[in-house]
Amino acid sequence: MMENHKTKWTKKDLLGLRDLSSDEIELILDTAKSFSEVSQRDVKKVPVLRGKTVVNLFLEPSTRTRVSFELAEKRLSADTISMAGGSSSMTKGESLWDTIANIEALKVDLIVMRHGSSGAPHRISNYTKVGIVNAGDGINEHPTQGLLDIFTLREIKGKIKGLKVVFVGDILHSRVARSNIWGLTKLGAEVVICGPKTLVPWGIEELGVKVIHDVKKALDGADAVTLLRIQMERQNETLFPSIREYASTFGLNTELFKYAKPDAILMHPGPVNRGVEIESALADSAQSYILKQVTNGIAVRMAVLYLLSGVLKNEK
Amino acid sequence: MSPSEKQVLDEGGIERVLARMAHEILERNQGTSNLALIGIRTRGVFLAERLQKKIFEIEQKKIPVGILDITLYRDDLSEVGPKPEIHETDISFDLKRKVVILMDDVLFTGRTIRAALDALIDLGRPKVIRLAVLVDRGHRELPIKADYVGKNVPTSLQETVIIRLKEKDGKDEAVILGGTPA
Numbered sequence: 001m002m003e004n005h006k007t008k009w010t011k012k013d014l015l016g017l018r019d020l021s022s023d024e025i026e027l028i029l030d031t032a033k034s035f036s037e038v039s040q041r042d043v044k045k046v047p048v049l050r051g052k053t054v055v056n057l058f059l060e061p062s063t064r065t066r067v068s069f070e071l072a073e074k075r076l077s078a079d080t081i082s083m084a085g086g087s088s089s090m091t092k093g094e095s096l097w098d099t100i101a102n103i104e105a106l107k108v109d110l111i112v113m114r115h116g117s118s119g120a121p122h123r124i125s126n127y128t129k130v131g132i133v134n135a136g137d138g139i140n141e142h143p144t145q146g147l148l149d150i151f152t153l154r155e156i157k158g159k160i161k162g163l164k165v166v167f168v169g170d171i172l173h174s175r176v177a178r179s180n181i182w183g184l185t186k187l188g189a190e191v192v193i194c195g196p197k198t199l200v201p202w203g204i205e206e207l208g209v210k211v212i213h214d215v216k217k218a219l220d221g222a223d224a225v226t227l228l229r230i231q232m233e234r235q236n237e238t239l240f241p242s243i244r245e246y247a248s249t250f251g252l253n254t255e256l257f258k259y260a261k262p263d264a265i266l267m268h269p270g271p272v273n274r275g276v277e278i279e280s281a282l283a284d285s286a287q288s289y290i291l292k293q294v295t296n297g298i299a300v301r302m303a304v305l306y307l308l309s310g311v312l313k314n315e316k
Numbered sequence: 317m318s319p320s321e322k323q324v325l326d327e328g329g330i331e332r333v334l335a336r337m338a339h340e341i342l343e344r345n346q347g348t349s350n351l352a353l354i355g356i357r358t359r360g361v362f363l364a365e366r367l368q369k370k371i372f373e374i375e376q377k378k379i380p381v382g383i384l385d386i387t388l389y390r391d392d393l394s395e396v397g398p399k400p401e402i403h404e405t406d407i408s409f410d411l412k413r414k415v416v417i418l419m420d421d422v423l424f425t426g427r428t429i430r431a432a433l434d435a436l437i438d439l440g441r442p443k444v445i446r447l448a449v450l451v452d453r454g455h456r457e458l459p460i461k462a463d464y465v466g467k468n469v470p471t472s473l474q475e476t477v478i479i480r481l482k483e484k485d486g487k488d489e490a491v492i493l494g495g496t497p498a
Binding site: 005008009010027030031033034035037038041042043045046047048050051052306307309310311 | 385393398405406434
């Protein structure tokens with residue numbers, strides 16, 4: 001049976017794991033554990049957000065995160081509307097400010113927002129009473145992805161403290177890596193970053209992580225390895241010679257993965273580029289929890305929406 | 317026991333009451349066929365497990381016990397904030413065609429039971445749902461009535477009924493707290 005939390009959720013928004021205490025992170029994880037049961041039922045719905053409206057404002061392309069949020073909202077009985085950048089009035093010149101003000105005028109309770117600029121949801125949150133869930137802002141944070149990664153890791157390993165977690169790939173452009181780093185270090189994990197020098201941000205050690213550029217050395221004794229995709233869409237300069245060269249140096253395969261602990265787990269936030277950062281056979285191996293992460297994402301997002309909806313009432 | 321507490325059931329009392337309820341349940345159901353117990357978190361679960369043991373002692377048949385967390389179905393959920401903690405519901409058997417005995421510690425306003433009924437229906441369609449409570453203290457706000465009552469305890473609204481069980485509280489007793497006796 002779950003222990004009782006001393007921490008109560010009091011934040012209006014979920015902007016990043018940077019802002020959360022370890023107690024708050026654990027509260028979300030434990031709440032998510034309870035919600036994971038709902039998705040296993042015949043009737044996959046609970047009346048928690050009945051009568052509440054959630055707007056999914058995705059100003060940058062997204063499929064998996066948006067679908068996951070939409071399902072989480074529907075399974076909580078919320079009314080939902082999804083807006084994409086290309087089809088909204090923002091293409092007619094409306095500012096983000098005005099878009100948010102208009103959404104607020106529609107008496108919406110929560111906005112799930114993805115934006116290409118780092119810090120966009122943080123700025124917006126100061127100017128609206130509506131609760132904001134950051135679904136990815138630029139290269140800053142993707143808190144629900146970080147939470148679901150940590151949830152999956154904790155579910156399999158039973159704890160976070162003392163685990164060695166390695167991130168391999170494009171760290172520079174990865175908001176997923178940043179959210180994971182904030183969360184994992186707060187919960188007492190050892191985090192190792194590995195990637196080409198041009199894709200590891202300078203000074204990232206200040207966040208409490210170790211940087212090892214040699215993949216074999218980085219993987220040594222790892223309990224979990226998370227692979228990050230090369231984000232071609234965010235690169236406007238050549239940061240490594242070629243995809244093929246990247247794949248041969250940093251692409252993970254079954255042989256390389258043996259450098260991690262025998263019971264190490266493999267994670268990937270998706271979308272997976274088979275043959276680039278990961279060998280196909282490894283992606284489909286028993287140690288791969290990539291699809292488990294997708295399943296857990298719904299429970300984690302349900303937990304976040306549930307906790308945030310409790311704060312709305314106090315704000316009004 | 318503090319001075320303002322009045323004990324209405326002691327350890328032996330709870331044992332005897334549960335033994336009688338086990339017999340009543342079996343008599344009405346004519347045995348254990350299709351019978352299942354579902355305890356409402358937290359103390360209802362311990363009581364359901366005890367009833368399961370009593371029923372086994374009588375019939376030598378182990379009937380399934382499920383755990384129900386009703387938090388997500390509370391009718392005041394949109395009014396309370398910060399949100400209450402939710403715990404897991406764990407019912408590992410099919411509810412279809414089951415005679416479900418819903419077990420809780422105290423029956424008061426009836427709102428918990430209303431939430432539990434909604435939660436159960438979302439999980440499946442039992443043949444029958446019957447309600448068993450250790451203590452019925454009155455003051456219903458909804459048209460809900462228990463089928464099996466351990467003890468009827470008249471109370472005033474100023475009073476609180478507390479059930480303590482060994483599994484959680486170290487001892488077995490039911491007490492009335494505070495207020496003036498009704």
